[in-house]
Amino acid sequence: MSLSTAADPSLLIFPDADKSPLSIRAKALVFVDPRTRQLREEVERLAGLPVPILIEGETGTGKELLARHIHRSSERPGLFVALSCSSLSPNHGEAELFGYTAGAHQGAPSSRAGWLGSANGGTLYLDEIADLPLALQGQLLGVLETGEAWRAGASAPTPVDVRLVAATSIDLWRAVESGKFDERLAHYLSDGHLQLPPLRERVGDVLPLAEYFLGIYTQRLRLPLPTISLAAQKVLERHDWPGNTRELENVVHFALLVCGAEQIEARHLNLPVAPPLTRIEHALQQLADEGDAQQLASLRELLRRAEQRIAVCGA
Template sequence: MSLITHPQARELTKSVRATVLVFKDPRSQELLNRIERLAPSEANALIMGETGTGKELVARHVHHLSRRHQAPFVAVNCGAFPESLVESELFGHEKGSFTGATSNKVGWFEAANGGTLFLDEIGDLPLSMQVKLLRVLQEREVVRLGSRTPIPIDVRVVAATNVNLADAVVAGNFREDLFYRLHVATIRLPPLRERPGDILPLAEFFVNEHCQRLGYQRASLSAEAERKLLMHNWPGNIRELENAIHHALLVCRHQLVQPSDLQLAEMRSSSASPRLDTPVQAIGAAQEVSLEAALNALYERNLPDLYEHIEEVLFRTAYRFCHGNQLQTGRLLGISRNIVRARLEKIGEL
């Protein structure tokens, strides 16, 4: 069984990223074969998969298997910066190019020169920056903000996304020419629910790992706990599995994890979908009545911090409806991506 771990796994305990990948399931073994075939090339790569499936781990493995493995691997989250700072972060800036630019700064492309630049959440990149990124990929040079002098670069770009970029192109949220420039070597990471053969090997790895971190004696999973793990849908993928094992080890007795020790969240819709033959006006009216009734029920319970509770539910459900895309969540709610990110960090979604 092949295994890939993140070099800073123990620093990512509060992250939604996966910290380990195993390749036991047949689908995972096919994935590993594809990675090993594509990695030695110099082609840009696009990794697609849900949050928590291990996209950064795959990007690091692609880098490790390439001729660039002794050069830098630089990971950048495209959704982590305010739109006004994206250009400076990616391409660098010159002293005095804007207020607060007190010195020259090397951008991420220059920092990764000779190696691999991993652009996570590429779908969150503003359209204005997509144009400039496309030019960099075509010309193999960057121009720092506030400068007119191009700087040659030798960088392999590996991008990742948890949204369907083809749909984003159709919706006008992602440039078609950039999509095809990145869509050369594609790697699709199946969610954990589609590779059940990896669930128990991953669980066993996390049991051993967290026993060591916590200073516990070696623990194990009961047969019933293993069955519960195999039956779960894993919407949060590998990171959800790790968190479930971590919690179970904290509460289990006699170093044996039982089904009751596993807290597994079920993400199911609480209301049925409307009939296709129901008039649109009737659907809208019914939904307004349903929302008003739900709010009235909350008012009657007289919950503390009710506004914060409603806001938290609103942002969490919108974020999941948009499959973890902050930009689309902002457009859905009619607010900026920066506000979305701040709220998601506040409620623990990031």
């Protein structure tokens, strides 16, 4: 199913967003920057294929939202089950993941399907997959490849049909090199690799996202929709966004609450206000206007690192 609206092709709408857990508040994925539009094409291509997917991206870039979109687009009939690998219990991780039969261990009066069993027929989203203990990584790969899981205490395997969508904020191949990640699982995940760029590298998404969040929050709080002043727009576009889209959402929410007027000004954003445009920034602006996304992204990254160096050692 294609979720974009004919009216606005940069919005992927989640039709049943109200059924999503509260932590996932978005009703749509905003993809406007050329880099995310390209990503969107890749997502549409991969979503319906029977391949596992690895989403790589910094914190707050929207990995889980993207995973939910992939699940919906795949039209798999089962559930979308999200699990943060670091939340598995150190002692009972295997049973939590693959399930157990009644009496398999102390405190197991009845059998449980486990996270994998709950996602049967659907999608298992494993957040920060590099945090999965090494032994479980190998076991998980075995289950996904054979389509059979052994529940703790069971005398026969249970058939499972699960599509894995994994997320990571670190480079898995580096983790493989340092012996912390199973090389075979990394290969298994490499067929469907999606890179979600940090927000500072897709500046074209910043204002559309800000307006999208404004729309959501004004509706929810029954407030009139303010505009964003030009100066505030510049501040938003030049901020580094270490917390990515989640940070932008919080900044917009805060600005809406404090602006108390028709317009959000730079002072309402609670972000450092950049000095007047330098010649380099003018050049960046021109590249942005010309739509040269790749060159723009690498120049911005260079500028960001130079600014960091100046901040640290005054070089």
